[in-house]
Amino acid sequence: MEQNLRVLPNHFSLPRRLSRLSELAYNLWWTWNPEAQMLFSFIDKLLWDRLSHNPIAFLRQVERSRLNAVTGDRNYLDFYDRVLHNFDTYMKAENTWYDRTYPNHTDKQIAYFSFEFGLHESLPVYAGGLGILSGDHLKEASDLGIPLVAVGFVYILGYFSQRITEDGWQETRTQVLKLDEMPVIPLYDEEGRPLVVHVELPKRTVAARLWKVQVGRVSLYLMDTNVSTNNPTDQQLTSRLYTSDLDVRISQEILLGIGGVRTLRKLDYKPNVWHMNEGHSAFLVLERIRELVEKGYSFEAAGNIVKKSNVFTTHTPVPAGNDAFPFWLLDKYFSSYWPELKLDRDEFIKLGSAQSEWGEQFSMPVLALKLSEQRNGVSELHGQVSRKMWQFLWPDLNEQEVPIGHITNGVHTGTWIARRMRLLFDRYFGPDWLQHIDDPEMWAQIEEIPDAELWAIRRHLKRKLVTFANERARRSWMSNSVHPVQVIAGGVLLEPYSLTIGFARRFATYKRANLIMRDIDRLLRIINNPSMPVQIIFAGKAHPADEPGKLLIQEVYRMVKDSHCGGRLAFIEDYDMNVARYLVQGVDVWMNTPRRPLEASGTSGEKAAVNGVLNFSILDGWWREGFNGRNGWAIGDEIERADPNEQDEFDAASLYDTLEKEIIPLYYANRSADNLPNEWVGMIKESIRTLAPQFSTRRMLKEYMSQMYLPEMESGGKEIPEPLESEKA
Numbered sequence: 001m002e003q004n005l006r007v008l009p010n011h012f013s014l015p016r017r018l019s020r021l022s023e024l025a026y027n028l029w030w031t032w033n034p035e036a037q038m039l040f041s042f043i044d045k046l047l048w049d050r051l052s053h054n055p056i057a058f059l060r061q062v063e064r065s066r067l068n069a070v071t072g073d074r075n076y077l078d079f080y081d082r083v084l085h086n087f088d089t090y091m092k093a094e095n096t097w098y099d100r101t102y103p104n105h106t107d108k109q110i111a112y113f114s115f116e117f118g119l120h121e122s123l124p125v126y127a128g129g130l131g132i133l134s135g136d137h138l139k140e141a142s143d144l145g146i147p148l149v150a151v152g153f154v155y156i157l158g159y160f161s162q163r164i165t166e167d168g169w170q171e172t173r174t175q176v177l178k179l180d181e182m183p184v185i186p187l188y189d190e191e192g193r194p195l196v197v198h199v200e201l202p203k204r205t206v207a208a209r210l211w212k213v214q215v216g217r218v219s220l221y222l223m224d225t226n227v228s229t230n231n232p233t234d235q236q237l238t239s240r241l242y243t244s245d246l247d248v249r250i251s252q253e254i255l256l257g258i259g260g261v262r263t264l265r266k267l268d269y270k271p272n273v274w275h276m277n278e279g280h281s282a283f284l285v286l287e288r289i290r291e292l293v294e295k296g297y298s299f300e301a302a303g304n305i306v307k308k309s310n311v312f313t314t315h316t317p318v319p320a321g322n323d324a325f326p327f328w329l330l331d332k333y334f335s336s337y338w339p340e341l342k343l344d345r346d347e348f349i350k351l352g353s354a355q356s357e358w359g360e361q362f363s364m365p366v367l368a369l370k371l372s373e374q375r376n377g378v379s380e381l382h383g384q385v386s387r388k389m390w391q392f393l394w395p396d397l398n399e400q401e402v403p404i405g406h407i408t409n410g411v412h413t414g415t416w417i418a419r420r421m422r423l424l425f426d427r428y429f430g431p432d433w434l435q436h437i438d439d440p441e442m443w444a445q446i447e448e449i450p451d452a453e454l455w456a457i458r459r460h461l462k463r464k465l466v467t468f469a470n471e472r473a474r475r476s477w478m479s480n481s482v483h484p485v486q487v488i489a490g491g492v493l494l495e496p497y498s499l500t501i502g503f504a505r506r507f508a509t510y511k512r513a514n515l516i517m518r519d520i521d522r523l524l525r526i527i528n529n530p531s532m533p534v535q536i537i538f539a540g541k542a543h544p545a546d547e548p549g550k551l552l553i554q555e556v557y558r559m560v561k562d563s564h565c566g567g568r569l570a571f572i573e574d575y576d577m578n579v580a581r582y583l584v585q586g587v588d589v590w591m592n593t594p595r596r597p598l599e600a601s602g603t604s605g606e607k608a609a610v611n612g613v614l615n616f617s618i619l620d621g622w623w624r625e626g627f628n629g630r631n632g633w634a635i636g637d638e639i640e641r642a643d644p645n646e647q648d649e650f651d652a653a654s655l656y657d658t659l660e661k662e663i664i665p666l667y668y669a670n671r672s673a674d675n676l677p678n679e680w681v682g683m684i685k686e687s688i689r690t691l692a693p694q695f696s697t698r699r700m701l702k703e704y705m706s707q708m709y710l711p712e713m714e715s716g717g718k719e720i721p722e723p724l725e726s727e728k729a
């Protein structure tokens with residue numbers, strides 16, 4: 001497919017015997033294979049940690065003497081050979097699940113479009129949940145052998161990093177990413193020039209250069225307009241994720257949808273299925289229609305063909321959260337495009353028009369819903385909410401008949417599970433347990449693991465988290481730029497023996513990070529109980545333009561640093577995948593308090609579950625499906641109250657009650673003679689057994705395959721060269 005492209009990964013001066021480390025560094029397979037990570041960390045553990053586990057930066061900076069040392073180490077070399085052998089076996093992709101299950105479709109391709117991809121902290125081109133989901137989707141597609149190719153952006157300024165001032169105000173910093181220290185491979189054409197695609201924007205053509213990220217067997221192509229032939233403004237077009245500037249936003253979405261199709265064409269891909277992960281990429285349907293109109297099809301015939309191979313996943317349960325543009329902006333950007341679709345303005349506008357709070361607008365999800373045959377929300381409840389929200393598009397159907405289904409989000413187990421936990425499962429489930437993640441019977445073997453062993457690992461992971469928080473706080477103190485109270489807020493007084501609750505997510509008001517602060521006296525009594533103390537660790541960023549979100553951080557931070565809390569609350573700055581891993585592996589309880597039904601799915605609690613952390617959450621999104629009464633705790637009930645204040649009051653009361661009467665006693669009381677909380681560990685086992693198989697991307701991708709992709713592979717997706725008489729314009 002890309003034989004003609006000169007791929008020039010960075011050159012490292014590695015000893016010949018270790019030369020393939022560079023190959024590993026450029027394939028994100030290492031991010032979910034701890035043995036591959038150890039190949040790097042073993043060479044120089046301190047440097048590996050200092051460089052945030054970025055193997056490319058690592059190989060560029062590691063001392064030659066360190067490399068020479070391991071080159072002379074028999075054990076290291078054996079280990080190296082074994083890891084590379086596993087890597088080669090994986091990449092050969094023989095006998096994958098996909099090949100076994102769909103032998104008649106091995107020639108098919110699925111294109112996956114997303115605004116953001118969260119693959120690893122060393123490639124910070126993601127903001128949060130949507131990006132992590134996309135990243136996990138690619139990793140799982142790779143594991144299952146699903147022939148998927150993906151398109152997105154490299155944002156040269158990354159997403160911001162976060163600092164909190166003494167007064168609790170979020171400060172943001174951005175840094176130009178050093179692409180030569182990221183796992184992105186520049187693509188070149190046959191003449192050795194950077195490979196670019198073009199899209200037309202008002203009065204100019206913009207070029208985007210192409211980079212490739214290798215995610216196991218899956219290729220991800222990232223566009224970037226930082227090209228010298230673009231004018232200076234256009235060079236910045238893809239520099240930031242989620243700007244509120246409408247011109248930038250629509251230009252990015254034109255580039256993602258239209259430029260993305262052109263990217264895949266340029267690279268000779270012929271996808272049979274086109275999956276839009278959220279509405280940002282919906283303009284791709286127009287570009288595909290344009291291609292057919294150019295061949296002589298009418299708009300309608302082209303639309304019918306294209307639709308059969310489009311999949312749309314919506315993630316947004318509130319109308320205001322959906323991406324929409326004012327009509328004048330569409331006039332500005334598309335008035336020279338709609339003639340190419342053989343449409344006039346009104347016909348064009350109608351494709352996306354919908355009422356919004358701000359009057360009629362052009363809605364990206366409406367465009368995607370109208371021109372996709374397969375549509376889904378991301379949990380059962382979110383499916384229901386979506387059918388209700390979009391019913392106006394199908395005025396002849398009842399709400400239950402609206403053709404939007406659901407596939408509940410999952411997480412990529414190999415990425416999120418702690419290494420110790422993985423080794424434990426290796427021992428009790430057999431070394432190939434990762435092949436059977438979605439098999440409930442395999443997980444039933446959890447009962448065979450002795451409580452003491454499981455508990456020892458839980459304690460180890462909590463110690464690791466506390467040490468991580470302590471070290472971060474120490475570093476901030478030594479930077480000489482923080483007030484001492486910020487060091488306390490960063491978690492220096494955390495200790496590894498108390499019941500520890502984690503709350504980490506985007507700070508949006510509907511997630512109600514302050515719900516547990518509704519009754520401060522009660523909270524203080526809970527956390528400061530000398531015989532049964534409780535710690536709570538917060539983390540999360542607010543969107544820089546979200547003032548209420550930033551005020552919420554401030555409210556939480558002020559509480560965290562209040563001396564009455566005794567340092568039992570902490571706020572870890574700069575939530576990213578690295579912080580997320582420590583938290584979802586290290587705490588005892590994962591708490592989530594969204595205002596129902598606004599958490600479309602949520603995934604962080606799924607990451608926690610597979611590590612033996614117990615969920616304590618509102619019955620919204622995935623937890624409404626996962627909770628069975630014995631595998632964690634619910635907050636509140638399934639009734640949605642019209643008055644938000646009343647809802648908050650009700651949910652907070654439920655939260656405190658459950659904490660005081662159930663969670664804390666279960667953790668501290670009834671310890672066996674060797675100080676083992678047997679009932680707690682029993683609940684951990686129930687949680688892992690019931691949640692790990694169900695809320696994995698393994699189950700999720702198999703559902704996407706059979707419910708969304710397969711019907712399209714069978715019915716549509718054939719690129720028809722010439723229109724039939726009846727299809728002509």
Ligand SMILES: *Cc1c(COP(=O)(O)O)cnc(C)c1O
Pocket residue numbers: 127128129130132504505506575576577580581601602603604605607
């Ligand atoms: C998993 C994850 C998220 C999404 O978690 P939610 O449960 O959807 O809030 C956001 N950010 C990071 C860094 C994550 O790892």
